[in-house]
Amino acid sequence: MRLWLNQLNSAIPDNLNEPADLALYELESAFPGISFDLCEQASMGDGYRIELLNGETGRLTGGKTGLLYGAYRFIMDRLCGSGYSSPVSSAPKYALRMVNCWDNADGEIERGYAGQSLFFRNGRLDYDRDRIRMLGRLLASAGLNVLCINNVNVHFPAQLLLEDYLPDLSVLANLFRPFGVRLMVSVDFSQPMRHGIPTADPLDPAVRDWWRMTAERVYAAIPDLAGFLVKADSEGRPGPFTYGRNHAEGANMLAEALKPFGGVVIWRCFVYNCRQDWRDTKTDRPKAAWEHYAFLDGEFADNVILQVKHGPFDFQVREPLSPLLLGMKKTKLAMELQLAQEYTGHQIDLYTMIPMWKELYEELPADNIMSLAAVSNLGNDENYTGHPLAAVNLYTYGLLAWDPSVDAAFAVTRWCRLTYGFTPDQEQALVSLLLSSRRIYEKYTAPLGIGWMITPHDHYGPNPSGYEYDLWGTYHKADRNAVGIDRTHTGTGYLDQYPEWFRKKYENPGTCPDLYLLFYHRLPYDFRMQDGRTLIQRIYDDHFEGLEETRSLADKLLSLPFPEPDSDVIRDRMNRQLYNAREWCDIINTFFHRLSGIPDDKGRIIYD
């Protein structure tokens, strides 16, 4: 199946040790008619400068890895038809451009929709070297430079990555090194207890010693390891709470161990009560991350980065920006995105993410964070992402992490051109379909920011009350009169976690942007929206439109000349999306019609 690098030489020599060697190889094999001069300037880091002197001589200046990024930039510019009349310079906004794989040692991927793990099989590191190197090339060409290969939920025997499997991990790190990709490891906070230490208390000297010695051992094997990724005190994971310590004490202990080696601790803020009683209207899950972290602002060590999911829940189609991303000014932050389409169609339904990411940045100053991370959509399927068109999310994520001001249409167009080389009309059609796909998915699924009407656990397909009385804190409380949770100051107080400009934008249902309306407000079905429609009519309209637009999307998409076997896979998944969209549309409309009793004012069929 097609990848965005399919125009490059399919072979990658196995004897290239440095990014610069790879850069030169890629340039020379892509453009044999051009002579390249590579000039390494260590201080430029990931940055580069490209000049095409006379059409026959290229000069590339850059840091050690910058040379590589410059080479791919040049190659992709040329493949996309850009000229080089004047020099081009660039350096990334964020030093760490991370991909988090949720791969388990048994080869399964948590929330994986593209096959099995690329790294693990049967409890061991076990992989195809050629596929790993191809993955390195994909990541490098998208500008991505940190790869965490194991699930943040560290199930045994993944702990052995720091123990018996370390030599094998070091071999894998060597494989990725020419591609400028540094490994990261998810660690189990209680790991010292596997070694006779009766506690994992971060203030216990034996625990601190164990982590210090472990870091020494690990960095002796992999000197450029990016660091440790930690999910602590969340959904059953061990963490500092067990010992009466806070998350700063937990993170700083690990940071101290990694400090001598330049490693960072990426500490995830996805902490909440996942055993909530649905009867309890005081606890509001979106408030949890702020309550656990905001008071610790300024307390974290210099090499700790808090990794915050972009929204306060968990990767729903539409969520507000997490309040932590606007509030923790004295803490290093990474924003976590999710390429894996956990709630967004399982890489069956078409869902291009960059329009959503760009919306996040409309409220998030790019300087508020110092890094981006994304949960991987990768697996060992032939094309790495299952759905051929899901690869656009990995590629455009790379461009966003390099430069958050990147234009969404530019990024998607570039991916389309590199991957399929369609005519301008066809390309324009495909770009337009991809850019519209998120809004279409949003329309036929849960309405107006309410989220969580998805089949529990599996997270594909509708189940409007599936989570309604569950332990996960994700309630809509729809009844015969109204739907939603009041999260304003007079409700759960969630909005109080934000700066004033943000609160003002959302706190009044009369002026709150409609797509977020039910996230912040509980409203009766006959609530009159800004566009003059009632809330219930808007719900019906969106769903009928979402289904119609999916049908139109299918017609247009399937008329494009995708090559085999992409065309078969795309057709098969599009048919499954059509089924899914119809289920969503009809079930959500029926659900609200049964509750409200209000008919559709256009007389379309809502089933009993």
Added chain:
Amino acid sequence: MRLWLNQLNSAIPDNLNEPADLALYELESAFPGISFDLCEQASMGDGYRIELLNGETGRLTGGKTGLLYGAYRFIMDRLCGSGYSSPVSSAPKYALRMVNCWDNADGEIERGYAGQSLFFRNGRLDYDRDRIRMLGRLLASAGLNVLCINNVNVHFPAQLLLEDYLPDLSVLANLFRPFGVRLMVSVDFSQPMRHGIPTADPLDPAVRDWWRMTAERVYAAIPDLAGFLVKADSEGRPGPFTYGRNHAEGANMLAEALKPFGGVVIWRCFVYNCRQDWRDTKTDRPKAAWEHYAFLDGEFADNVILQVKHGPFDFQVREPLSPLLLGMKKTKLAMELQLAQEYTGHQIDLYTMIPMWKELYEELPADNIMSLAAVSNLGNDENYTGHPLAAVNLYTYGLLAWDPSVDAAFAVTRWCRLTYGFTPDQEQALVSLLLSSRRIYEKYTAPLGIGWMITPHDHYGPNPSGYEYDLWGTYHKADRNAVGIDRTHTGTGYLDQYPEWFRKKYENPGTCPDLYLLFYHRLPYDFRMQDGRTLIQRIYDDHFEGLEETRSLADKLLSLPFPEPDSDVIRDRMNRQLYNAREWCDIINTFFHRLSGIPDDKGRIIYD
């Protein structure tokens, strides 16, 4: 943990080959002071006659297996304090008193709540001989005589029971033989296709030959095998429909193969469309069995027995009697019960079944059927049934299969006395709790015969709309005004499948017995019931009462002096039941309150 035979000698000699040997051993070791005279009269079959001549000499006359049943009858009568002033004779109502285990070859049990399989491990027959013999004793003492050891969903490698595993199966049959227990095997209708035959068409000569030769081979190894159990064309199982044949053609083909050996085909009638569209209001799942079988009445071979689930759905707390059990007068029928508490509390919640079975017999003439079967509640837990008090269901099922006119309180009392030997007051209290447990469970779960408000797939705990838009055909269609499906002549026509006396009893909502009301009728929440309450108030009342009664049940049960370790297990499960009952009560009440908006007229708390 305590079993009902715990007062007997725990050892069972391994060298007893005939039921009569076992009978004599059991009698002599139970009552060393009595001299027994056993007289076998083959024509009596399972029947027996017991005389106690002068308090010191017993005379037991019976068929080959009748001697065994007579021995256990005498032992249990004596242990329960009955005198023997005059002779006692008995013979069973049904010749086949069957237990169906849904054990898979990998050792898992489908819908098993008492541990792993007693028969299988790691894809092979692999068991503890002593436990098998103890199981034989339990079955014999309860009068049960046919045991199907493998799941009706025949997953590979269970097919090998008729192939490579046949010698091992024969050894197991030998183990059970002294207990009067004959084995049965669930077979895969497509099994000939594992042997190079390109079809499983029941009219194909090669298929018929294969089954005939297989029967020869199987009966050479196990001459007293009871027969084959078949689930065909149901929930994805293979069957005659694939070849355009009907179920009579399928069953009769197997019957022909078994006929020379005296074997029977037990053909299950659990056939319906499990890929139904929730939008389709024409198809009504309870109608399916009748539609598939009624027109074939009289078409089945003499050694085919249709095994019909007692209700038209699938073992809900309350379902009407299946119309097939009242309508197929020219066909041999077995009624299928379920000891496994699939929808009835997972052997966590207390649920004694015999009151429900007795209700079924109020409408079912005992002669309509010629056999009973029950899905097993057995597993390799120490006490075989997980919850110590769940064993009452296995024991009383045996008494019912022997004599459907058995009194429920008598049967339960007998089990209590044999198992725990409490004082009369304590025994009376326990019997009363057990007899009330089904109605309590019914009250706190889905209301008034509607069923299916249980967590999908797992089938424990509430999820009032979990199946509402699913493929399984189990809808309640509750909306803001009304709830239920109209299954009368003016609705789906389900009631038309019944004889007139039955239809008349249920077709009018004003006179329909209240506990079945929502099975047959769609009614508004303000519908006035026969007791003067509104439907919605009755739903609230039942749920609050069910929870209160569970609390009272817990208090009383936990005050009884159960021995260790039973007491710990009972306390633990009772606490889980209390949690479950509260979830059910509150969630169902909230669900209906959100829909109806009608407050509880007693002002009790219904959560938002």
